[in-house]
Amino acid sequence: MKNEGKENVFDGYWLDELATWCQHGKEEDTGFEDLYLERRLELRLHSGHGIRRLEECRTEGAAARWRTPGRLEIEAATGISPRTIARLFQDRFDARDLRLQRPLPSPELDVPRGWREEAETLIDLCSPTEMTIHLLLRRAVVVRPENWHEIRAPLLVRIETGLQEGTTLLTTWNHPPLQELAPLIMTRASHRSWHPQSDNAVPVLFSKGTTGVLVHELVGHLLEGDLLASGASPLAQLNSQAVSTSNLHVIDDPTRFDLPGAFSCDDEGVPAQAVTLLEDGAVRGALCDRFSAAVLDREPGRGRRASWNAPPVPRLSNLVVPPGSTPPEDLEADIRNGLCVTRISGASVDPGAARLVIRVEQGWEIRHGRRRRPLSPCEITGTVDGVLSAIDGSIGNDPLPDRHLGWCMKGGFPLPTGSEAPSILVHTMEVL
């Protein structure tokens, strides 16, 4: 049994009993995989047009998974009571055996005292037309035959401002304190912006806080177990092969609780552990759930669920690129005619076409090593192997978390992810 928690929001004795009972599913060869229980709290403080409005939402849900040769099934229902669980199992094996005592009343999920005052101070500092601050707290348990694992994740803070030309930030509570986010929220795009010529292939400097997005798309998604197992990823056949500069290392680290993608265990009950994805520019690891890990003969640990009612799929947690030794000014000084990206508003990778597209929200035209004109929003693109091989060997010494893009979408399901990376120069990317 595993119970690392100090302030359990689930009754441990009840979970012990439940895990023992789940053993029936295994013994009866029903294909039972696991039972997932989740509790969530979301607080939203809206401010706009002279009023402030608070909303509180508490949800609970359970999901059971079954795997037989012809069918993968997940059945989920609201609630985590013994009655709910019995109903999830009723057609599979005899739920009459589930004579569990009711769990002890668990403490309500709660957020830090004084959060509202801090949130209101941030709103006062920024004084935007409209702003919403979300606090999201999740606690979950994965029950497998004869064991269970509690999942802890950091308290997340999501900030949204305005509908048009708004900003979205995702961070963890107190990393940094809310008020320190004000400069990120108040940054505005310049009106005298310049759109780079389409079809131009130029060097692009991804400044600190934006490199994480590039690596997330370029390395993280393409080393997810489902894409590797199906052969859809362009990196599928490149294990141990060098794909980029030998100075580039990429690690997926869910133990970094200062970043939004952290967890103590993944949503299949595998304890969190950092995975090296690229080492000295060569492909080393993969991000696998239990299923793809079995197919690829790798370690599981990245089966993540978007919610209690979604199945776990291989997903990233926090991508970390260790810093190099080059000051970012030196990287910029080397560019004769190129772009410097300072904020990204979206990015995607198409594994089939092996191409990624990055939507640049803010940046600069660089001429002879100097920032010349601010960029207007534009897209830059490149092939996966082309961009990886065009990464300069000099890695910046200025790692910074990216707080603008933390909510990663895959198959329509959003998940919090994090990144921390220094400035990186890509010798050539195309402007769309």
Added chain:
Amino acid sequence: MAWAPGAQAIERLRRAAVATRDLVVHTDATRWEVFAKASTTRELIFEPTPPVQVSVVHETGVAVRTVCRGEAGFGAASGIDSDAARVAVGAAQASRTLMPFDPLPPSRLLGTTDTTVSRTLPPSGWAAHAAEKLTHGIVEAADRRLLVRRIVFHEGEYGRLLATGEGFVATHQDATISVLVEMAHRDRQDMTCYEWIWVPDPNIFDADRIARQMCDRALLMRNSITTRSGLFDVLFHPEISAHLLGALAPAFLPCSEDKDPIPKLVDRNGQLAAQALTLVDDASMSDCPSNAPCDGEGLPLRRHLLLENGVPRHRLTSRLEAQLFDEPTRGGARRLSYRDYPRAGISALRVVPDPGIPAAELLRGAGRSLYALRLMAPVSMNLLKDEFRLLTSGVWLDKGVVEGFQPVVELRGALSHLLHRIDAVGADLGWHQTPAGFVAAPTTFVRCLKVVGR
């Protein structure tokens, strides 16, 4: 006990409302509203090789809004038992904040509705049968040039109830089915196409007709590549028209004067768009994917005329936004889920073709023009700056004859120009899912747009 909404659903929701009422009346709330919802969704994913992936989700929840002496609160909790009611009422009371006006609609504005069961789900097994027929139909219609990679059937059934302290109760039950098909070209497997359709009635699911319809667009991508740039007439496929109109939807929501895009977009005659464009939001009709008798706050749903022959008419408002921005309360509040506060939003936006030109006639009648087929990136639209940008793929046509395929083309410029140059709309109205909600749009013909081929 039945999981699915089914026959007992509304009765269970009523019990949840009663449990909530019993708790709220013991608080100091002077006005209150309870919204309860139960839904069951089933998603089946078929791929060429097993296993079939099945996801069944039973979800219930309660949301409570309370008003008391200049304060208002909102709380939501999963479940519809007494515990859920207790948590939701507690959350609503704990989240009370100062509110200069009453955000709940006055009871005189509310409609009266009875339970309606418009549609029901097909029996289990229907999706597997339909997927098999659809796969066969696509392979045959495409003459084996297309592969079906994945078919996703999404079946949802829900019941919901809205009750207020003044005795108003509205209930509604419905079901909806949609299909997403992922296809690839047999000889160019990196060319993937997705087709989504709403299935209004599974009893008349014509797999062969749907398969032909899905293949049409995918097969156009097989033409030889032609790259052009310049000023051209453009025909937008209904899916692209729907996404464009979905991106335009914020123009029909209430906002402060300084953020109102309409004055910046209308011409001197007050036209926001060409006369060919009339838009309504109408979820009261049964031919849309999510119909309902009342909006998220209990106001009777009606046909909201948003744009009449290009002239803006009305906006969709929730009660809160109506009071904030001094607009009439018309009944345009939408709840994305029981967890969300009701806010103005489109429920079922549709173009009124009146009567519209058959799409084939539009395609044949156009001279040298671009037929924009598929979005390559989400629509980028800045209403306040009067800008739009579309990245699409498409084919070049000349009098209905295909001249070549353009994998990526950029359309960029002033949004007002795009809207004023809409010359004709087709009669081939179809429902599409957009980030803003469901939109029914036809093929749209726009004159003289700047096209940048890539």
